[in-house]
Amino acid sequence: MNPTIELLQSHRSIRKFTGERIPRDLFEACIRAGQSAATSNHVQAYTIIHVVNPEKRAKLAELAGGQAYVHDSSDFLVFCADMKRPTEAAARAGADVISGMTEQLLVASIDTALMAQNIAIAAESAGLGLCYIGGIRNNPAEVSELLELPEHVYPVFGMCLGYPDQDPEVKPRLPLASILKEDTYQDAGDEDLVAGFDETMRGYYRNRTGGTKDTTWSEQLKPLFTSKLRPHMQGFLHERGFGLK
Ligand SMILES: Cc1cc2nc3c(=O)[nH]c(=O)nc-3n(C[C@H](O)[C@H](O)[C@H](O)COP(=O)(O)O)c2cc1C
Numbered sequence: 001m002n003p004t005i006e007l008l009q010s011h012r013s014i015r016k017f018t019g020e021r022i023p024r025d026l027f028e029a030c031i032r033a034g035q036s037a038a039t040s041n042h043v044q045a046y047t048i049i050h051v052v053n054p055e056k057r058a059k060l061a062e063l064a065g066g067q068a069y070v071h072d073s074s075d076f077l078v079f080c081a082d083m084k085r086p087t088e089a090a091a092r093a094g095a096d097v098i099s100g101m102t103e104q105l106l107v108a109s110i111d112t113a114l115m116a117q118n119i120a121i122a123a124e125s126a127g128l129g130l131c132y133i134g135g136i137r138n139n140p141a142e143v144s145e146l147l148e149l150p151e152h153v154y155p156v157f158g159m160c161l162g163y164p165d166q167d168p169e170v171k172p173r174l175p176l177a178s179i180l181k182e183d184t185y186q187d188a189g190d191e192d193l194v195a196g197f198d199e200t201m202r203g204y205y206r207n208r209t210g211g212t213k214d215t216t217w218s219e220q221l222k223p224l225f226t227s228k229l230r231p232h233m234q235g236f237l238h239e240r241g242f243g244l245k
Helices: 003-009 024-035 054-063 068-072 084-092 102-125 134-138 140-146 190-209 217-226 233-239
Strands: 046-051 075-082 129-133 153-162
Touching: 003 102, 024 102, 046 054, 046 102, 054 068, 054 075, 054 134, 054 140, 068 153, 075 084, 075 102, 102 129, 102 153, 129 134, 134 140, 134 153, 140 153, 140 233, 190 217
Parallel strands: none
Antiparallel strands: 046 075, 075 153, 129 153
């Protein structure tokens, strides 16, 4: 193991932050590290909105489902998939552009996620903590309006950044054998691996909550597969000019 791998394997989301501000040079270094991520065809299909206005932060915390750390972290970023800039650049260069392709939605969303994760790692390497905020997709149209996002740009997730004021345990992950296969998708042993992981997670939750949370990974997944999740997303993405064809 080297320090980078150790850092990666010690990740845990941080949801409580000290009031200490992130120095601007460190903040910008993290964003540049994000820009260094691999990007599909060098398209760099993303824009970050650094939300500094306190009222906007408070509104976003509310829109994200009342997540206080959106407001209380040192910095809050909204990561937007952005096909506007590259499409317009191609058009200016003389292309007869086609927009709204589902593949473009994938490219922009993947680029955005890779860039964000580089920022996350850079931040953690400097002693910062972070929490992704998918909750902004609870109300993506309102978030877009608040941040004045144009067509061909959509908010993928947010990220709280700051100095940790908590030291949570690292959350276990699935056994390697369940997510790493050779040559073909062989899932014969997966049920047992998941059963074992369920007990690992039960122990983790019990430990984290002093015994009050007694649940498993599989139990936790149930609501994700028994209700329609953010059913507005398809219509919203279409309205923003994504995933039309
Ligand atoms: C795209 C994305 C969106 C997330 N959205 C939220 C969120 O809205 N609120 C929250 O508290 N955590 C959120 N998380 C954090 C996950 O719950 C967390 O990463 C997961 O439980 C694993 O825990 P760990 O990060 O501590 O290892 C999000 C994570 C990702 C990758």
